[in-house]
Amino acid sequence: MNIRTFDLERIQSLYENTVPINLTESGFHPYTLEELLTPDQIKMITSTVLGYGQTNGSIPLRQIISQLYPNCNEDNILVTNGSAEANFIACHTILKPGDEVVMMVPNYMQIWGIVEEMGCTPKKFHLKEEHNWKPDLEELESKMNSKTNMIALCNPNNPTGYVLRLEEMKAIVNIAKKYDVWIYCDEVYKGADLDNVEKPSFYGMYDKVMVNGGLSKAYALPGLRLGWLVGPEKLIANTWAYHDYTSITAGILSHKIGEIVLQPEKRKEVLRRNISMLNENLKITQEWTEKHGDSLEFVPPKAGGMVFIKYKYPINSTELSDWLRLEKGVFILAGDVYGMDKHFRIGIGAEKKELIKGYEILSNALNERFNV
Template structure:
């Protein structure tokens, strides 16, 4: 099986480790918490936690996952039971398990672009026909549902996408979600949605897990929950036969989750309102800084109303995205994620979620752009 280069991970992770990385604006996880901060935020006793930790078994955890965590995950949704939750190793583990369980080489799938790369490179790697539908900046990266309707047929196994969108942050309305479900029902397709960035609105954000029995939803402890290092991912699937298939596939990849990871993340989710409040405060503060910078800017633009932890920024310069970001890092010490990771030329993804020096980073980006203009690189 031949598989594409995983562009985002293979470029961003080495760049993060670069000695030139002085101002990190390339991430998408809300500022990670320390163990101490987690217990201060939740009000739980850290001393009691450490006492329990002393006697924790370092053997295998529960094969089906910690019941406490499965219950806490189910409570993030409406009408989801703990038995509908399959715990896996991280968000990438969730997406990989779903694609490799559900999709066959004889199927076709609809991939809404931009998308997380697992949702087009993995089906392609096994010979599945991948039908791409491109979200367009001039439309605010909103989905054209007529294009989806025209693309599906009786051989469509699934519609694959992220919501909120990665990297634009564009969010489907409840009416749009219902229409996607109706399109999927018309051909008997599954709806597969990566909801890693769900949770930043003040009110409850609907999930496809709430809407359709042939939906499969993935999420993890990383983006909104600030605990990527715990490597907890989950799949929500209400169909018992498919859920067994997912669980069986997961068994080939990992025997069980990490006992410590599941335990400490369960504590976090039992106080999820406080986690959400922290994440919203951080993201909204950075969004205000970004909006001020973008307002009236001559060379950079942002088109989506973002409900995620990043902005996708378009720039009017005659420089390829990867070179733009490589040189920005080399010359100014600022790391943003180049848009070629998402097959979006002349763009970069910038964090709203982990930026201790955001304003200084934006000043250096402006300085770098002015130097490019002086070299005749304007469009």
């Protein structure tokens, strides 16, 4: 096998649906169709002919997506099966064997595995926890050279919830321009800002930018598997060629629902619901960690659906996660999947009652094992 196992996704897939309390969800508690759509819209969905549809995305869907980005139209959009497929296609479109990719870490590590499988070399630049997860831009520039072909970002960041400031985005663009490289940014959490002020996309800041998006995270619709790529028209045409070899098309029902959800007023409604959930659950999480003194701490996220908690217990993060799952029935994601031991990730987009129940179990378990 030429590609490494994607530990984060494999671990979640194995256990998230088999534990009594799952605290690893990276998005928001998903909608049902009854909650999301009107009766007339549901009737329209149930009467839809289950054909293929346009393989690069329906024109209405691509048009409504394009309105989320500056100076963009439907020819700048490719619709994919979730943002995971978007990441795979983007890398195979932009990169060639021997290229180097400088990647923000911590990060959703799918791109790291794809880059290695392609015969490229990934290099890290860090968000610094001691500086509230601000990026080390000097480190970024130190990793650049003539072989670099991409800077890979995740903004808002998974798992820290950090959001790049505009001046940081501009500095990264200047570095990319200096070395004439692509910026690829995973923006799947765009719109899930705790302050309810949506931050700008990298798209439109530089002519060699491609970004992704999707309905799984900020929109609480992971089951639709609807994502997209946004980029220069010629590059997007090339991504469509790769899409023909991967999944061919996203599902027709996902297209139809996406056209509804991304209408301006409906989009605002969905994001408001999820941001409200995020703020309420963040407060609960802060109160919970404070009960554990200096054993648990985290930098509050600015966006996204999770917190990345640092702990001081004398135990490896995978061992801690396995023990809690097997012995206590509660599942947290080990920091090891991000290459960061002594941390764990908790999804705070869960239902409030489930989160409170999970924290009660965690507290009892930690007090039992570590006498705190």
